[in-house]
Amino acid sequence: xxxxxxxxxxxxxxxxxxxxxxxxxxxxxxxxxxxxxxxxxxxxxxxxxxxxxxxxxxxxxxxxxxxxxxxxxxxxxxxxxxxxxxxxxxxxxxxxxxxxxxxxxxxxxxxxxxxxxxxxxxxxxxxxxxxxxxxxxxxxxxxxxxxx
Amino acid sequence: xxxxxxxxxxxxxxxxxxxxxxxxxxxxxxxxxxxxxxxxxxxxxxxxxxxxxxxxxxxxxxxxxxxxxxxxxxxxxxxxxxxxxxxxxxxxxxxxxxxxxxxxxxxxxxxxxxxxxxxxxxxxxxxxxxxxxxxxxxxxxxxxxxxxxxxxxxxxxxxxxxxxxxxxxxxxxxxxxxxxxxxxxxxxxxxxxxxxxxxxxxxxxxxxxxxxxxxxxxxxxxxxxxxxxxxxxxxxxxxxxxxxxxxxxxxxxxxxxxxxxxxxxxxxxxxxxxxxxxxxxxxxxxxxxxxxxxxxxxxxxxxxxxxxxxxxxxxxxxxxxxxxxxxxxxxxxxx
Numbered sequence: 001x002x003x004x005x006x007x008x009x010x011x012x013x014x015x016x017x018x019x020x021x022x023x024x025x026x027x028x029x030x031x032x033x034x035x036x037x038x039x040x041x042x043x044x045x046x047x048x049x050x051x052x053x054x055x056x057x058x059x060x061x062x063x064x065x066x067x068x069x070x071x072x073x074x075x076x077x078x079x080x081x082x083x084x085x086x087x088x089x090x091x092x093x094x095x096x097x098x099x100x101x102x103x104x105x106x107x108x109x110x111x112x113x114x115x116x117x118x119x120x121x122x123x124x125x126x127x128x129x130x131x132x133x134x135x136x137x138x139x140x141x142x143x144x145x146x147x148x
Numbered sequence: 149x150x151x152x153x154x155x156x157x158x159x160x161x162x163x164x165x166x167x168x169x170x171x172x173x174x175x176x177x178x179x180x181x182x183x184x185x186x187x188x189x190x191x192x193x194x195x196x197x198x199x200x201x202x203x204x205x206x207x208x209x210x211x212x213x214x215x216x217x218x219x220x221x222x223x224x225x226x227x228x229x230x231x232x233x234x235x236x237x238x239x240x241x242x243x244x245x246x247x248x249x250x251x252x253x254x255x256x257x258x259x260x261x262x263x264x265x266x267x268x269x270x271x272x273x274x275x276x277x278x279x280x281x282x283x284x285x286x287x288x289x290x291x292x293x294x295x296x297x298x299x300x301x302x303x304x305x306x307x308x309x310x311x312x313x314x315x316x317x318x319x320x321x322x323x324x325x326x327x328x329x330x331x332x333x334x335x336x337x338x339x340x341x342x343x344x345x346x347x348x349x350x351x352x353x354x355x356x357x358x359x360x361x362x363x364x365x366x367x368x369x370x371x372x373x374x375x376x377x378x379x380x381x382x383x384x385x386x387x388x389x390x391x392x393x394x395x396x397x398x399x400x401x402x403x404x405x406x407x408x409x410x411x412x413x414x415x416x417x418x419x420x421x422x423x424x425x426x427x428x429x430x431x432x433x434x435x436x437x438x439x440x441x442x443x444x445x446x447x448x449x450x451x452x453x454x455x456x457x458x459x460x461x462x463x464x465x466x467x468x469x470x471x472x473x474x475x476x477x478x479x480x481x482x483x
Contacts, residue, residue, distance in 0.1 A: 006231050010223045027231045066249070079227045086217045110215035135176030135208075138215070142207030145214060 005053065006031060008112050010080070012057050015107050017068035018092055020079055026064040030056045050114055054122025058104070094141050102137030109134040166194050171201060179208050333373060336366030388461040389441075389472045394479040395451040401476060402430040408447040412440045417471045428481045432474040441470060448474060 009030050013023035033056055034048065082088065095103050108119045109130065116134075120127045166174075171194040177183045178191040195202050223231075247255070339362065395401035406423040414436040416422050424431045436444060448454045456472075465471055 003228055006228050007223050010227065010231055011221055014221070015218065024227065024230060031231050079224055081222045081224060083217050083220050086214070090214070091218065106215065110212060111219045113219060131176065132173075135173070138176060138208055138211040139204060141214065142204070142209075142211035145207060145210045 005034075005048070008114075009053065009057060011112060012107055013061070013064070014080055015091065015111060016061055016095070016104060017064060018095055019068035022064050022068040024079065026060045026068075030060050033060075049121075050118040051121035054108060054114065054119055055124075058123060061104075090141075090144060094137075094144055097144070098137055098140050099133075101133050102140065105130055105133035106137040106141065110138060166190050168194075168198065168201065171195070171198070172204070175201070175205055175208060179205060179212065333366055333370045336363065336370070339363075339366075384465045384467045385470070386460055386462065386464050387458050387470070388463070388465075389456045389458055389470060389474075391448065391454060391456045391472070391474040392477065393448055393452050393454045393474065394477050396479045398428075398430060398476065398478040401451050405430075405432065405447060405476065409434055409436065409444070412436050412443055414440075417473070429475050429477040432472060432476065435465070435469055435471050438468050438470050444472065448476075451476070452479070 006027070010023065010027045013026045013030075014020065017023050017026065030053075034053065098106075104123070105119065108114045108122075109116060116127045116130045120130045123130070171191055174183060174187060174191050178188060181188075183191065195205055250258075339359070402423045402425065409422055409432070414422065414434045417433040417435045420431060420433065422432055422434045424433075445454070445456060456474075461471075463471070
């Protein structure tokens with residue numbers, strides 16, 4: 001569970017910040033913040049609400065966004081293992097062109113497969129808003145995929 | 149009142165078709181399979197008639213497929229261990245300070261300050277002694293280097309601790325007079341200091357006597373050096389008395405004045421004798437004691453109107469002596 005949680009957090013920052021070094025830093029910060037409010041017992045991670053993870057990641061994302069975009073990117077050796085068939089350039093293009101709300105919703109919903117209710121609670125919006133943002137984001141991504 | 153199902157049934161009946169906007173909005177739910185049966189059927193029928201929306205649906209499915217591929221992304225084991233197990237203080241502080249939002253000038257200033265501090269701290273803690281820069285902290289050293297004319301090899305005396313408080317004037321005298329006495333005086337002071345600092349060292353009787361003897365000799369030489377310094381100090385007056393007079397009988401007057409000056413103990417002040425004759429004048433350049441000024445004035449004054457002027461001169465006269473340059477011209481010439 002802990003490893004799964006770490007992976008979700010790390011992937012969220014990897015896809016949203018587009019900066020591996022800052023993504024690790026941000027993921028560590030979120031994990032520490034979550035862990036701070038829990039007992040050392042690993043089982044407690046089973047009970048953690050995913051909306052809290054979303055909420056914590058959103059707060060840290062806002063803090064690290066500028067640093068990730070305009071700071072230097074530190075590349076880690078084999079930090080993330082991605083399917084070599086996947087075109088990462090498309091995703092980078094999408095994140096740069098789409099609205100922040102859209103790609104955040106796409107990451108949580110379409111990539112990390114979080115429930116819309118958890119995403120909505122974590123972001124402080126309605127479920128309809130999350131679905132709307134996800135749909136709009138995917139349509140943009142699809143349009144880019146078609147023209148890529 | 150119509151039930152909800154009846155209302156939906158009417159909304160999606162064949163009579164009331166979906167608008168394009170609604171169909172587009174429900175497209176993601178349609179692809180995700182989260183629409184109810186009626187709505188799904190309605191959207192499907194709309195897509196059959198709208199090619200553009202149909203292409204949008206296909207793009208949407210591709211995007212979801214692409215996202216599914218991205219969701220297979222795994223993090224490596226080292227990265228998983230790294231996350232949460234480390235907390236770097238520096239990035240945390242930088243983040244708290246909002247470093248990335250600072251203007252470039254402020255960043256450069258802080259970086260320059262940090263660099264300066266690092267250099268200063270490094271310089272403070274560097275083992276200079278081991279690097280060949282010998283120095284004892286908190287103690288200034290004065291080193292006297294003397295070169296003998298006969299022996300061109302320079303000899304370096306033992307460092308003199310600052311605490312001895314050697315007066316600068318004494319050092320100046322030592323340099324100027326370049327005599328051995330002063331040199332030994334400094335050496336003596338050094339020895340005194342060294343002997344004070346090494347009180348705990350046990351000395352033999354002969355060594356103590358030798359030290360005492362050296363100390364006494366050095367004291368004498370120090371006194372001699374002071375006296376020499378006093379003698380060499382510039383004293384006296386930097387003046388000369390000048391005057392002109394006309395005498396009717398130049399030869400007689402010259403001889404009379406020479407006799408008077410010699411009687412007063414006067415001596416020649418330059419290369420020529422007192423009363424040196426020129427074609428139409430006599431030249432009196434002489435030195436007498438200061439007390440005879442009035443008599444000299446009187447001796448020359450009896451031959452005519454005589455006025456002495458005291459003017460500054462670079463030649464320094466010893467204390468108590470005064471110098472005269474007086475010209476006695478023949479009164480019968482050039483009237």
